[in-house]
Amino acid sequence: MVNAPLHIITLVKWVPDAQLERRYNAEGRIDRSEGVLSELDEYPLEAALHIKEAAQDREVRVTALTMGPAGASTAAKKALQIGADDAYQLTDDALIGADIWATSVALKAAVETATGAAEFESGEPEYLVLTGMASEEGESGAVPAQLAERLGAHVVTYATALDLEAERLVVTRSGGTESQKVAVTMPAVVSVTDQANDPRYPNFKAIMAAKKKPLTRWTLADIDLRPEQVGAMVRVLRTDARPPRTAGEIITDEGDAGVKIVEFLVKERLL
Amino acid sequence: MSNVLVFFDELGEALSSAQKELIAQAGALGEVHIAVGAYTGDPTPALAIDGVQEVYLPEESLPAPEVAVVDLLETSVTESRAVVVLGSATADVTDALARLAVRLDTGLICGAAGISADLVVTKGELAGSYTTTSQLISATAPAAPLVVTFKPNNIDPQRVQTLVTRGEQPEVNVLPVRPSVGGVEILERTAMEVSARPPLTEARIVVAGGRGTDGDFTPLEELADELGAGLGASRAATDAGWIEHAAQVGQTGVTVSPQLYISAGISGAVHQRAGMQTAGTIVAINKDEDAQVFEIADFGVVGDLHEVIPQMIEELRRRKR
Ligand SMILES: Cc1cc2nc3c(=O)[nH]c(=O)nc-3n(C[C@H](O)[C@H](O)[C@H](O)COP(=O)(O)OP(=O)(O)OC[C@H]3O[C@@H](n4cnc5c(N)ncnc54)[C@H](O)[C@@H]3O)c2cc1C
Numbered sequence: 001m002v003n004a005p006l007h008i009i010t011l012v013k014w015v016p017d018a019q020l021e022r023r024y025n026a027e028g029r030i031d032r033s034e035g036v037l038s039e040l041d042e043y044p045l046e047a048a049l050h051i052k053e054a055a056q057d058r059e060v061r062v063t064a065l066t067m068g069p070a071g072a073s074t075a076a077k078k079a080l081q082i083g084a085d086d087a088y089q090l091t092d093d094a095l096i097g098a099d100i101w102a103t104s105v106a107l108k109a110a111v112e113t114a115t116g117a118a119e120f121e122s123g124e125p126e127y128l129v130l131t132g133m134a135s136e137e138g139e140s141g142a143v144p145a146q147l148a149e150r151l152g153a154h155v156v157t158y159a160t161a162l163d164l165e166a167e168r169l170v171v172t173r174s175g176g177t178e179s180q181k182v183a184v185t186m187p188a189v190v191s192v193t194d195q196a197n198d199p200r201y202p203n204f205k206a207i208m209a210a211k212k213k214p215l216t217r218w219t220l221a222d223i224d225l226r227p228e229q230v231g232a233m234v235r236v237l238r239t240d241a242r243p244p245r246t247a248g249e250i251i252t253d254e255g256d257a258g259v260k261i262v263e264f265l266v267k268e269r270l271l
Numbered sequence: 272m273s274n275v276l277v278f279f280d281e282l283g284e285a286l287s288s289a290q291k292e293l294i295a296q297a298g299a300l301g302e303v304h305i306a307v308g309a310y311t312g313d314p315t316p317a318l319a320i321d322g323v324q325e326v327y328l329p330e331e332s333l334p335a336p337e338v339a340v341v342d343l344l345e346t347s348v349t350e351s352r353a354v355v356v357l358g359s360a361t362a363d364v365t366d367a368l369a370r371l372a373v374r375l376d377t378g379l380i381c382g383a384a385g386i387s388a389d390l391v392v393t394k395g396e397l398a399g400s401y402t403t404t405s406q407l408i409s410a411t412a413p414a415a416p417l418v419v420t421f422k423p424n425n426i427d428p429q430r431v432q433t434l435v436t437r438g439e440q441p442e443v444n445v446l447p448v449r450p451s452v453g454g455v456e457i458l459e460r461t462a463m464e465v466s467a468r469p470p471l472t473e474a475r476i477v478v479a480g481g482r483g484t485d486g487d488f489t490p491l492e493e494l495a496d497e498l499g500a501g502l503g504a505s506r507a508a509t510d511a512g513w514i515e516h517a518a519q520v521g522q523t524g525v526t527v528s529p530q531l532y533i534s535a536g537i538s539g540a541v542h543q544r545a546g547m548q549t550a551g552t553i554v555a556i557n558k559d560e561d562a563q564v565f566e567i568a569d570f571g572v573v574g575d576l577h578e579v580i581p582q583m584i585e586e587l588r589r590r591k592r
Contacts, residue, residue, distance in 0.1 A: 133523065142365050154338075173336075250570075251570075252560070252572075
């Protein structure tokens with residue numbers, strides 16, 4: 001029997017650059033006027049491309065899916081340059097201020113629409129959703145499990161290695177107090193950590209090729225959702241910036257710095 | 272007073288300090304009910320704590336990533352009539368509680384630091400550079416319970432000791448939940464090494480080393496032991512295999528918030544800073560006077576850690592004598 005084709009949906013998020021100052025706006029939302037493709041989403045994308053390249057006898061498609069404001073199209077385009085075959089971007093004003101709950105509602109509909117739209121030559125595909133270990137600004141890591149619950153899919157989080165076998169995916173993961181090797185059958189949602197691989201950089205040829213790849217933009221209506229279905233469950237009442245850390249006393253070692261540190265610790269009552 | 276459900280994905284013979292802290296958080300909100308996923312033997316003696324009323328157990332232990340824990344939790348919520356569900360912000364607990372929130376059609380707040388009696392939650396955001404305050408939007412009453420995961424180390428351990436005291440054995444309810452079949456199968460499990468030093472997230476002092484150690488962590492280990500500190504590392508050091516990955520502090524490692532963080536031979540890249548910049552006091556030792564870590568250090572030494580640290584240890588020992 002020929003292996004069923006595999007449709008890998010990789011979630012990629014456009015996030016404020018962590019190298020720059022990140023802030024909340026007056027409405028209690030993270031300022032998203034500028035951003036980059038989340039570094040943490042390069043690992044699942046790389047994992048997807050690995051799986052595709054290793055699957056000799058299997059038709060595999062890698063689709064990038066992003067949800068976010070207009071600027072998020074740059075995340076989708078970057079994913080195409082890195083190697084995704086096609087990309088979808090979900091943008092709708094009703095999604096502004098989406099929490100984990102609302103995000104997973106929207107992503108579930110988007111994943112289903114993307115898998116429904118895809119045509120494969122070798123039969124009915126199975127699907128696999130790969131995500132980063134957490135979003136870079138929310139840092140909850142809860143979307144993979146919520147998405148899986150809504151899709152009726154299995155979930156494995158914090159993958160450090162992935163290996164596609166004929167009828168299952170074998171994943172090494174780090175749980176709380178142990179490292180596990182687990183087998184999961186499709187459909188599945190797997191979050192991938194930065195331990196899993198070394199993401200590739202797009203070269204000039206890939207950047208040119210990406211221009212020809214399809215990028216489809218959706219609003220909620222395109223994925224059959226109404227605005228009231230994506231209302232947030234959690235409301236942010238206030239945001240308070242911590243005073244930024246400033247440099248303290250810096251000394252150059254003149255042979256007594258070890259003693260000086262201990263004196264500092266004593267003075268600060270830290271011992 | 273409201274009812275609170277606390278979820279422990281696993282329970283050993285004794286409660287961990289993070290688990291005690293959760294009970295302390297819960298106890299401040301109301302009557303405490305506890306659901307346990309994985310256990311061996313009889314977990315109830317460990318749960319004989321003042322304020323803990325009932326314990327919910329599955330018929331068979333449910334080690335993560337078992338999805339049947341969500342069934343256990345769903346039933347426990349109904350049985351306990353909890354208005355809030357609390358767990359630790361670890362991978363396995365987050366997975367279970369995230370699914371639970373979908374089933375209950377309710378909101379989820381991850382990585383909280385505190386919760387008030389009216390269920391207003393505070394938490395650090397953007398690597399600790401903000402504190403946000405949030406709550407459930409409840410259009411309908413009675414609302415579904417709020418689900419919250421907590422980071423450890425938000426209540427002083429001594430305060431936890433006074434809040435969490437021995438009490439009578441709680442009532443035990445074995446719920447008709449058994450492991451699920453198919454889906455996710457565990458092929459192999461390897462316990463992570465548990466070091467004799469204080470766990471990173473709970474340590475009051477953390478000594479962390481980076482590429483500048485050149486692979487030799489002995490002086491850092493000695494310093495950590497001298498100070499009763501936890502031992503951390505940068506990703507460069509864990510990637511090089513000089514120390515186990517569990518020691519990685521930073522965005523994709525552990526977040527620590529100790530009273531004192533001693534950074535040695537670490538440049539202080541943004542990913543590393545994300546995991547330690549909420550420390551009370553930061554001491555940095557780095558050869559390079561332009562190292563980023565000096566921008567946030569309360570006390571910085573431009574110098575070679577291989578000279579500075581042994582001298583520190585010697586001075587600490589001298590003072591003890
Ligand atoms: C997606 C992603 C996630 C990441 N997550 C993390 C994370 O969670 N945690 C983390 O730490 N990093 C993380 N990183 C890596 C991070 O960006 C840095 O590369 C890493 O922190 C560098 O480690 P380092 O400072 O030890 O090494 P280097 O950057 O090589 O710095 C070594 C420092 O040691 C100093 N030094 C050398 N010799 C001596 C000596 N004898 N005495 C004193 N000082 C000396 C040097 O001056 C230098 O400043 C992540 C990166 C990515 C892309």
